[in-house]
Amino acid sequence: MQYEFEEILETIRMTEIEHFDIRTVTMGISLRDCSDRNIKVTCQKIYDKIIRYGKNHVKYAKEIEAQYGISIANKRVSVTPISIPFDSCKEEEFVEIARTLDKAAADIGIDYIAGYSALVQKGMTNGERELINSIPLALASTKRVCSSVNVASTKTGINIDAVRLMAEAIKKTAELTKDHDSIGCAKLVVFANAVEDNPFVAGAFHGVSEPEVVLNVGISGPGVVLDAIREAGRVDLQQLAEVIKKTIFKITRAGELIGRKVAEKNGIPFGIVDISLAPTPAEGDSIGDILKAMGLEDVGAPGTTAALAMLNDAVKKAGLMASSSVGGLSGAFIPVSEDMGMIRAVQNGNLTLEKLEAMTAVCSVGLDMIAIPGDTPVETIAGIIADESAIGVINDKTTAVRIIPAFGKVVGDFVDYGGLLGKAPVMEVKKLCSSGFINRGGRIPAPMRSLTN
């Protein structure tokens, strides 16, 4: 046979038993030509453009799923960071734009649209400040809109004024969506070194260097890696890294095929394949379980950071071999609410916020889907964001914070969103005060490594 019997069975096992799927095909659409002095005209242009490009997005993705036998879990859209083309808008006008994005997303049949964003790593325009101030109400009055703000970069340092502003926005969003376990915060990401071609919402946006429209794909596959590790049995770490690499290579190849075919069907350019291992709450689809299969008693044990570093490194090496179009965030995700292994580790008291932070130094993408007590002070949240940004800025990598100060909840309680967002136990946060530091304001200067000329 042209294909070995075992090769075909391996692929079938990946898709049918090990939950290999394409996590997302995300269409990036530029809205830079939609600005008008009249907000109603602006909103109409935005709506029309998203519908024009996106109307067949779901249909075509489903056709490709059927043809190749690989599920595509999410069909989504990202847009130009809204603050950029609409910088003359005021707060209430930005909220109107958010509602327009929400309606367009509903009408093309997708669950999330990302890009309600601002990039303020060095300073902010008046429009950017208005957009940031509008985030709580925008997220509270929409279902599908996702927001992100870049507050730091290796080139510019950390904008602490923006960090504090975002901590306030997060607290306000938690309060305004308290009737749904503060779900607005699950759609709000604060970045350092945000990337322009991220296909994974909530932090996606269509960067200004991207083309008019593009199709990016994010793969997945923790279940496939987990089974490969278990099957490898007792081998040394070098061999284990090799096993992981070979597995990631194959699923990256499949991911790129799917992405290119969906792009082709839409008649738009293919952009990147993001090779991140993104877990879901489903059994067997857990990064936490991978780390345990590597030999840790539980996530949070000494050795966890090292194991994750090796996993992430193997993912990157395999991805680069498999594709010339690797981009986005590309690494292992360690969200608490979306990974059953992580949830259990937190519940068992084995995984702390501090250990999670250490882990983010060696993986993508940062502190993700972490629920904390609702009464956590603004300055404490700002301190968490500043710490995470520092890891990104100093190491020239992307880090993010998607954190949920669950309104009215305390350590041991849960937030539960169902579906892919999952549920998260409320984690303990140090009660030491950071307000003196945060309230100094200003910008933490860029690090030495920013001088690359």
Add this chain to the structure above:
Amino acid sequence: MKITEDIIRKITLETIEELGLGATKDEIKNAVRSKIETMNVDNIDLKNKSLDSGRVILTSFGLNKPGIVAAVTKALAENGCDILDLSQKIMGDFFTMIMIIDITASPKDLSEVQSEMQKVAEDLKIKIYLQHEDVFRFMHRI
């Protein structure tokens, strides 16, 4: 041979160019027919690299019993699918069968063939999957 939209468009443009705007219906019909007959397959491959092969991998497994191969191949024949290769393994009570088939000559597209084979799978109480071969080529070949 499957005629893609690209090929149709190409033939149309060439025909119009040759015959001019005053051509009658019959002239157009004859020109198109002769163009299709003389079309070179290699040209198609070179100019339409995105033309997908019609090769599909059928994978089937379940509890072994008489008549499975016969039922599957009969259904494939009825749907105009050409079997290029077939391999089967039996392990205890279970069988696994893999076929490489070509659906180019079939009047049905892949999703329709998938639906038909799903009925066979339900009748026989086995699993049948059909996937375009590119999945396997991309994953297992560089």
